[in-house]
Amino acid sequence: MNKTINQKAWLFVIPVFVLVAFNAAIPLMTVVNYSFQETFGNNVFAWEGTRWFKQILLSERFHAALGRQIAFTFIILLIQIPLGIGIALTMPKKGWGVPVCLILMSMPLLIPWNVVGAMWNIFALPDIGFLGYTLNAIGFDYNFTQQPGDAWFTTILMDVWHWTSLVVLLSYAGLNSIQPAYYQAAEIDGASRWAIFRYIELPKMKKVLTLAILLRFMDSFMIYTEPFVLTGGGPGNTTAFLSIDLVKMALGQFDLGPAAAMSLIYFFIVLLVCWVFYNLMMKNEARS
Amino acid sequence: MKKYKWLIPTLYIVFLMLPIYWLINMSFKTTTEIINTYSLWPQKFTTENYVKIFTDSTWYMGYVNSITYTVFNTILSVAAALPAAYAFSRYKFLGDKHLFFWLLTNRMAPPAVFALPFFQFYSSVNLFDTHIAVALSHCLFNIPLAVWILEGFMSAVPKELDETAYVDGYSFGRFFFKIFVPTIAAGIGITMFFCFMFSWVELLLAKTLTATAAKPIAATMTRTASTSGYELGLLAAAGTLTIIPGAIVIYFVKNYIAKGFAMGRV
Numbered sequence: 001m002n003k004t005i006n007q008k009a010w011l012f013v014i015p016v017f018v019l020v021a022f023n024a025a026i027p028l029m030t031v032v033n034y035s036f037q038e039t040f041g042n043n044v045f046a047w048e049g050t051r052w053f054k055q056i057l058l059s060e061r062f063h064a065a066l067g068r069q070i071a072f073t074f075i076i077l078l079i080q081i082p083l084g085i086g087i088a089l090t091m092p093k094k095g096w097g098v099p100v101c102l103i104l105m106s107m108p109l110l111i112p113w114n115v116v117g118a119m120w121n122i123f124a125l126p127d128i129g130f131l132g133y134t135l136n137a138i139g140f141d142y143n144f145t146q147q148p149g150d151a152w153f154t155t156i157l158m159d160v161w162h163w164t165s166l167v168v169l170l171s172y173a174g175l176n177s178i179q180p181a182y183y184q185a186a187e188i189d190g191a192s193r194w195a196i197f198r199y200i201e202l203p204k205m206k207k208v209l210t211l212a213i214l215l216r217f218m219d220s221f222m223i224y225t226e227p228f229v230l231t232g233g234g235p236g237n238t239t240a241f242l243s244i245d246l247v248k249m250a251l252g253q254f255d256l257g258p259a260a261a262m263s264l265i266y267f268f269i270v271l272l273v274c275w276v277f278y279n280l281m282m283k284n285e286a287r288s
Numbered sequence: 289m290k291k292y293k294w295l296i297p298t299l300y301i302v303f304l305m306l307p308i309y310w311l312i313n314m315s316f317k318t319t320t321e322i323i324n325t326y327s328l329w330p331q332k333f334t335t336e337n338y339v340k341i342f343t344d345s346t347w348y349m350g351y352v353n354s355i356t357y358t359v360f361n362t363i364l365s366v367a368a369a370l371p372a373a374y375a376f377s378r379y380k381f382l383g384d385k386h387l388f389f390w391l392l393t394n395r396m397a398p399p400a401v402f403a404l405p406f407f408q409f410y411s412s413v414n415l416f417d418t419h420i421a422v423a424l425s426h427c428l429f430n431i432p433l434a435v436w437i438l439e440g441f442m443s444a445v446p447k448e449l450d451e452t453a454y455v456d457g458y459s460f461g462r463f464f465f466k467i468f469v470p471t472i473a474a475g476i477g478i479t480m481f482f483c484f485m486f487s488w489v490e491l492l493l494a495k496t497l498t499a500t501a502a503k504p505i506a507a508t509m510t511r512t513a514s515t516s517g518y519e520l521g522l523l524a525a526a527g528t529l530t531i532i533p534g535a536i537v538i539y540f541v542k543n544y545i546a547k548g549f550a551m552g553r554v
Contacts, residue, residue, distance in 0.1 A: 005380045012375035013387065015368040016431055023428040024394045027405030090296040097294075099542050103535075104301050107308065110534025112489045112506040115527040122314060122322075122520060123307040130310050133326055161304060168300075222398040225491050243400035247492075250404045263401040274396045278389065 034260035052261035062262060064237070065245040069221060072241060076159055076220045081213060083160070084167025085205070089197070091172055105165040117229025120158040124230075144231065148238035151231050155239055158226060163216060170212045174205035207284060214277045221270055242266055308531065314524035322520045337525035347526065350505030353419065354488065355533065357502065361423040362483040365430040366438075366476060373438035374464070378447065391432040402428065403496045410497055417499045425493045430483045437482060441475030474544050481541045488534065505530055 035052055037045040056062050091101050108116070126132035126143045131154075135142040144154040178200065186196050224243035227233065233240035233248070240248070246266065250259035314322055315337055316330040325331065341347040375381070376388060406425055407416070415421040449471065453463040469476070495507040509526050 003378060003380045007381050009375035009379035009381040009384075012371035013381075016372040016391070016435060017387070019364075019368055019424070019427050020391060020394055020431050023425060024397065024402075027402050027409055030405035030408065031401065087297055087300050090293045092294070092297075097297075101297055101301070103538050103542050104304065106538045107531070107535065108304055110485055110489065110531070110538060111527075112491060112530050114491045114506045114509065115530050118509065118523060118527055119307050119311045122524065123310045128322055128326055130306065130328075161307065164300075165304070218396050222400070224398075224400050243398055246398075246400045247403065250400075251496075256404070259404070263398075267397055267401055270396050270398065271393055274393070275389075278392065 031260045031263050034256045035264055038257055048257060052257040053265070056258055056262045056265060061245070062265075065240060065242050068238075068240065069242045072156070072223075073217060073220045075156055076163075077213060077216055079156070079160055080164045080167050080216055081209070084164050084212065085171050085209075087164070087168045088171035088175055089201070091168070093176075102169070105168055107165075108162050109165055113225035114229045116158065116162050117226040120154065120161070120226075121230050124154050146235055148235055151235060151239050155227050155230060158230060159220065159223070162226065163219070166215065167212045170208040171205055174208035175201060178204050207281070210277065210281050210284065214274065214281070217273060217277070218270065221273075311524050312528050314520060315528045317521055317524075319519050319521040322524075334521075337521045338529075340522060341525055341529065347505075347508060350503060350508035350526075351529065353498075353502050354494075354504040354506065354530075357419040357422040357426070357494070357504070358484055358487040360419060361426045361430060361487045362480050364423060365427055365434045365483045366480055368427075369431055369434035369438050369479070370469075370476075373435050373442055374468070376435065376439045377442035378450070388435075391435055395429050395432040395436075397428070399429075399490070399492045403492055406493060407496050416497065417501045419502045421497045422494045422502060422504070423487075425497055426487045426490060428493075429490075430486055433486065434479050434483055437479045438472070438475060441472045441478075445471055477541060478544050481537060481544075484537055485534070 036048055036050070038048045092098055111119070121129075123129045124131045124144055126136055132142055132144070141147075142150050144150040182200050183196070186200060191199075222243055223241055224247065227239050227241060228244055228247075231239045233244045237245075246259060246262055249255050249262065313329060316333055316335065318332065318334055318336070321327075321330070321332060376384060402425075410416045410421045410425070415424075445468070449467065450463065453467055458467070491504065491506045494504045498504065498507065505526065509523055
């Protein structure tokens with residue numbers, strides 16, 4: 001759409017600007033403030049320069065948490081995106097199945113995150129949970145509170161349960177926007193199922209899929225509540241992702257300086273990846 | 289191959305429903321039964337967990353608190369986002385692209401980063417432990433989201449609609465509320481759905497900003513772990529009840545969900 005230049009449009013944006021600035025800028029300044037100083041309580045501060053940043057960037061604890069975070073996000077994307085597309089492709093396109101699928105599949109998205117954690121906790125407990133009990137009954141030695149491998153497995157399964165539907169709904173919407181004429185043309189040409197997917201469906205889903213990847217990257221990179229309730233970051237520190245580690249440092253040990261420095265580094269990483277994505281997306285949009 | 293296509297979504301839905309079923313199953317058991325016996329359905333069916341929640345004010349007030357700040361946040365986010373989204377969809381102005389990206393960055397900010405500064409900030413302006421504090425803090429991610437979705441819907445409305453209205457002698461205010469808002473009603477509905485959803489499921493900020501008076505149900509639930517070990521039955525019942533508002537909201541917007549996602553904006 002060709003937009004007219006109108007500086008008065010700023011008046012419309014002011015409420016949003018004020019509300020978000022109030023919420024984002026002021027607290028962010030506090031974080032920046034802490035990240036360069038040492039606090040002694042009672043509002044006494046000493047300038048520390050970049051000491052906390054160096055400390056965090058060189059600390060093994062941060063490297064380990066970041067490593068776990070990247071591994072987690074990578075696995076999540078690798079499972080959820082193909083699975084989501086697959087389910088969207090096989091979903092009914094009309095009839096009573098559509099609302100049933102949509103409602104039931106949206107359910108996990110609307111459950112408070114700590115309830116998701118708690119639900120999976122009691123679902124996976126080896127003695128009283130369905131998952132844990134069944135796995136042990138068929139011969140696996142499964143206990144997610146004791147064994148790191150099982151804890152990872154459970155956390156990933158929980159996230160797949162929680163968020164795959166988002167990818168499904170997005171892909172489904174993308175598929176629905178394809179005109180029937182495309183399929184008819186493909187049929188006349190005798191295109192194989194794979195060719196239809198590769199040359200018609202996938203390109204049409206490109207936009208929503210970029211969005212799905214962006215959202216899943218952001219949210220899985222920021223994940224806190226669900227693994228915190230499920231495993232508490234344990235056993236040991238094996239499932240302590242970045243946010244869990246950060247909250248431990250800030251609210252648990254009250255190491256404000258290092259925690260603030262870590263916050264900024266953390267925020268910066270998310271921002272960088274999203275910026276790249278955002279630009280890719282806008283470029284796509286401009287082209288189409 | 290085609291004949292068995294229904295199998296995949298069906299299996300997926302079964303997988304989704306299993307943990308929910310397990311939660312509901314446990315909510316009708318006593319805690320002793322949960323700990324001592326493993327069974328696929330309640331042996332001694334009991335509703336005492338639900339009775340406890342509906343008669344104990346610390347429990348049911350949790351729901352009232354959660355719904356209060358969620359509704360307040362939804363209204364606030366959409367009301368603020370409407371004019372802004374209109375500006376982004378119709379006009380070019382100084383710094384519009386940067387402003388848009390800056391808004392989105394707030395959706396990308398890990399809440400864990402903001403937890404502590406929020407706590408200090410809202411304490412210092414005497415808003416700690418109020419519904420307003422939680423509703424305002426959730427604006428951090430809901431306003432960018434609302435602007436983003438609404439802008440998508442508004443851009444799909446041709447500009448001729450605006451121009452015709454002005455030619456017909458409508459003032460901007462009358463046009464906006466009498467013509468424009470009804471035109472994008474579905475979009476507003478979907479936006480409200482997503483704002484409601486993200487405010488309802490968020491816990492980290494809601495928990496950090498409240499103590500007793502505005503404590504969300506999700507935070508009340510963590511209480512069951514403290515006193516006499518885990519009161520699993522009660523926890524399960526409270527969890528089951530948190531699913532209901534979401535289920536009601538989904539039912540109302542079910543016809544619009546796919547369309548909303550089709551905007552490719554959420």
